[in-house]
Amino acid sequence: MNSTFIKFAMKIAIRNAKIRKTRTILTVLAVTYSVATLIALRTVGIGVHEKIASEIKAFLRADIIISEESIVIPERVVSILESELKHVDYIVPAILVTGKLGIHSVSILAVEREGLEKLSAELLKGTFFKSEESYEIILEEELAHRMGINEPGGEVILSISVGNLFVERKFKIVGIVKRTASVAKIVGFTIAIVPLPVLQDMLGREGFINHIFIKVSRDDMLEAVSRDIKTLFPKANLIKQTEVVEAVSRVLNIVRGTIYAVTLVGLLVAALGVMNTVMMSIRERIHEIGVLKAIGAGGLQVMVIFLSEVLIIGLSGGALGCIAGYWGAYILKRIIIRLGLPFDIPISIVPEVYVWGVLIAVSVSILAALYPISYVLRIRPVEALRFE
Amino acid sequence: MSRYVLELKDVHKVYEISREVKVHALKGINLRVKEGEILIIMGPSGSGKSTLLNIMGTLDKPTSGRVIIDEVDVTDLSEKDLVKFRLRKIGFIFQAYNLLSSLTSLENVMLPIVISGHLSENEARNRAKTLLDIVGLSDKLNARPIQLSGGQQQRVAIARALANDPAIVLADEPTGNIDVVSAATVLKLIKSINKFLGTTFVIVTHNPDVALIGSRIVNIRDGTLYEHGEVPRITVDETFDDIEMLELQLRFLREELKSLSKMYKDGKIRKEEYLERVRSIERRIRMIEKVVNIETY
Numbered sequence: 001m002n003s004t005f006i007k008f009a010m011k012i013a014i015r016n017a018k019i020r021k022t023r024t025i026l027t028v029l030a031v032t033y034s035v036a037t038l039i040a041l042r043t044v045g046i047g048v049h050e051k052i053a054s055e056i057k058a059f060l061r062a063d064i065i066i067s068e069e070s071i072v073i074p075e076r077v078v079s080i081l082e083s084e085l086k087h088v089d090y091i092v093p094a095i096l097v098t099g100k101l102g103i104h105s106v107s108i109l110a111v112e113r114e115g116l117e118k119l120s121a122e123l124l125k126g127t128f129f130k131s132e133e134s135y136e137i138i139l140e141e142e143l144a145h146r147m148g149i150n151e152p153g154g155e156v157i158l159s160i161s162v163g164n165l166f167v168e169r170k171f172k173i174v175g176i177v178k179r180t181a182s183v184a185k186i187v188g189f190t191i192a193i194v195p196l197p198v199l200q201d202m203l204g205r206e207g208f209i210n211h212i213f214i215k216v217s218r219d220d221m222l223e224a225v226s227r228d229i230k231t232l233f234p235k236a237n238l239i240k241q242t243e244v245v246e247a248v249s250r251v252l253n254i255v256r257g258t259i260y261a262v263t264l265v266g267l268l269v270a271a272l273g274v275m276n277t278v279m280m281s282i283r284e285r286i287h288e289i290g291v292l293k294a295i296g297a298g299g300l301q302v303m304v305i306f307l308s309e310v311l312i313i314g315l316s317g318g319a320l321g322c323i324a325g326y327w328g329a330y331i332l333k334r335i336i337i338r339l340g341l342p343f344d345i346p347i348s349i350v351p352e353v354y355v356w357g358v359l360i361a362v363s364v365s366i367l368a369a370l371y372p373i374s375y376v377l378r379i380r381p382v383e384a385l386r387f388e
Numbered sequence: 389m390s391r392y393v394l395e396l397k398d399v400h401k402v403y404e405i406s407r408e409v410k411v412h413a414l415k416g417i418n419l420r421v422k423e424g425e426i427l428i429i430m431g432p433s434g435s436g437k438s439t440l441l442n443i444m445g446t447l448d449k450p451t452s453g454r455v456i457i458d459e460v461d462v463t464d465l466s467e468k469d470l471v472k473f474r475l476r477k478i479g480f481i482f483q484a485y486n487l488l489s490s491l492t493s494l495e496n497v498m499l500p501i502v503i504s505g506h507l508s509e510n511e512a513r514n515r516a517k518t519l520l521d522i523v524g525l526s527d528k529l530n531a532r533p534i535q536l537s538g539g540q541q542q543r544v545a546i547a548r549a550l551a552n553d554p555a556i557v558l559a560d561e562p563t564g565n566i567d568v569v570s571a572a573t574v575l576k577l578i579k580s581i582n583k584f585l586g587t588t589f590v591i592v593t594h595n596p597d598v599a600l601i602g603s604r605i606v607n608i609r610d611g612t613l614y615e616h617g618e619v620p621r622i623t624v625d626e627t628f629d630d631i632e633m634l635e636l637q638l639r640f641l642r643e644e645l646k647s648l649s650k651m652y653k654d655g656k657i658r659k660e661e662y663l664e665r666v667r668s669i670e671r672r673i674r675m676i677e678k679v680v681n682i683e684t685y
Contacts, residue, residue, distance in 0.1 A: 004505070004508070004512070005505060008502050011495070012490050012491065015490035016490050019490065287486075288489075291488070295475070295500050296471055296476070296478075296503055297471070298468065301503060380447075380467075382447040382448045385482070385486075
């Protein structure tokens, strides 16, 4: 097939698309819709993924966490790690347990005063602990709000049950800190912070902790540091931040799968639209097909004429879909915020998403058109010419 | 000695409508069409003339018998080969013109050339322009069919039929859809193309006026042919053969020679075919040159 013929086929296709304007526009819109959905969901999806990764970083504040369910890690492990590990910024020993403040379930984080600063808690009101021994508590903004506390100064009862141990103590609220991550809000996770020695005393676990937060100085040293820890303490239960991000990503992927199923329905509708348009176009132009075949056009050449029309629909639907998808992402972001999810999703142009959008539009259109277009091959000119 | 461009040998066509009902549309047709003649096939509707034309044009296959066009037996060719064959050897003129509504006159005439892929776009355009000059529509190159009268559309269709310089042009009621005056123009045109380009025509009609331009008439009744004998040459208004028209045709034939030699050089046609077509064109050129010389003398 020569290039001049392909040019001619394009010309015929464009003019026919113009003649049947309304139908062409409606079909293009169906393709546009499906591509736009695809691009909008994907763009927001990528944004959500980025956002969640950064939230997890903000939330965990450490690259590696040694974590045990019960408070069994001797504090001297920290000093061993401090002296043995290289490429480490800081190591913060802590206890993380669940407890109750009045009727509110909270996570109780017990750290030393300097640990608090390392984990970069940002004080909104009041102060950090005055001493490591006093029964003082710092509430997270969200928790304080929920408990109806606006200013530090009041007292709360903290109760903790670990195993068959149940203890209750009165604490003085000294400060309110800013939330570090909005993910915490979604999962309903709230934190109250107390001095480490106080909690150890309260639970009768002096000299023991259940968490060690480790900040690595260079990202590329993460693996090396984890290996070193494993050599020192083969039984240590390590959580790497990257693994948490991966785990969350896996959950997000399931969500994404569902979203793609929705997109697939859109594509299916577009495919049916294209199929219908091509079928009608061929039905209406059977006579013309007869003429073309009579004057010596082969079946493939006639197919190329109709395929050009499909290509025009696919390409313009794809291009419009890219534009609509870009704005659709902003609309989707608004909807997510309206739904009460406090995500400021970053929307960025990811070129490959758009390339995929156009490719999918064109290939879905062509695939959907192949069946009706193959009918062209079977049309006999003598019958087609009789067809009015 | 004249050559036969088309031969039908004992052609039968039976349409099987159901197991019991069969229609015997053609009953043993034997027909030879000489190179350079205008054969008129006359018959009322339902006489089988359209079936006959479809078989001549390789659009339909006979139930039995042979169809030989330009010395090639096409009866058993596959549809794929037939398409190629039609493209090179047969031109069609339909009653309803059948131009592509989305293309201009020029593009409609270019279409068969473009499909064949033998010439570049520019060459195809020049050739189509010359053909439209010949049919007197050089001022309507960019008009769409809808902007043309019936007669004009039919003239575009004639130019399209000639686009690949076919061995034979088959016309089905070429004046059936147009007014009397335009019909006369179209008939004159066919006659003069036949006379000066040497193109062979087979015209199917039930209109006796059309028969006037024929060099031979056969009648078809109920699927059987009856020879009508040589037709008195009532012929065409001689003013149509004016010098300008003849010079146009000379131009066309000379361009044809050029594009033939290009096609031969590009390996698109075989040597025998090339030589044969060159000889035929040169014969036509000599014929026109003789007339032009007499006229200008």
